C-alpha cells in the first residue's frame with residue numbers, strides 16, 4: 579500500500595507540469611500576418627486566429643517579440659460618436675471550442691518601438707503568453723502595407 583502511494587506521488591508530480599500547459603497544446607494558430615510598415619517609427623500590429631481545440635479554457639495574457647521593444651494585446655473600440663480608440667485588452671479567455679479573432683478593427687497584438695520597420699516578404703517570430711506560464715511561438719509573415727489579410 580505504501581509503495582502504491584509512492585508510485586501515485588511520482589505519477590502525480592509528472593502530471594502537474596503537463597497539465598499546466600495542456601491548454602496551450604490544444605491551441606491552433608491560423609493565418610498569422612502583419613502589415614508592412616509604411617512609415618518608419620510607427621507601431622505595427624500582428625493578427626491571427628486562435629482556436630482552442632481542447633477541453634480547458636486558455637487565457638491569453640500577452641506577447642513578446644524580438645521585432646519590437648514592447649508587444650501588447652490591444653482592443654480597438656468605436657464609441658457612439660464614432661471615435662475609435664485602443665486600450666489594453668486585459669486577459670482574454672478562450673473557452674473550449676471557441677475561436678479568438680485577432681484582426682484589424684478589433685483585438686490586435688500591438689508592436690511598439692519596432693527594432694526596424696516591417697518589410698513585406700519577411701517574417702518575424704512572436705511568442706504568445708498564457709496564464710499558467712504556457713507560451714506559443716508563431717512566425718508572422720509580413721504582407722503588403724495595404725493588405726487586409728492573408729487572403730489579399
Ligand SMILES: [Cu+2]
Pocket residue numbers: 652653664665686688
Ligand atoms: Cu493597438
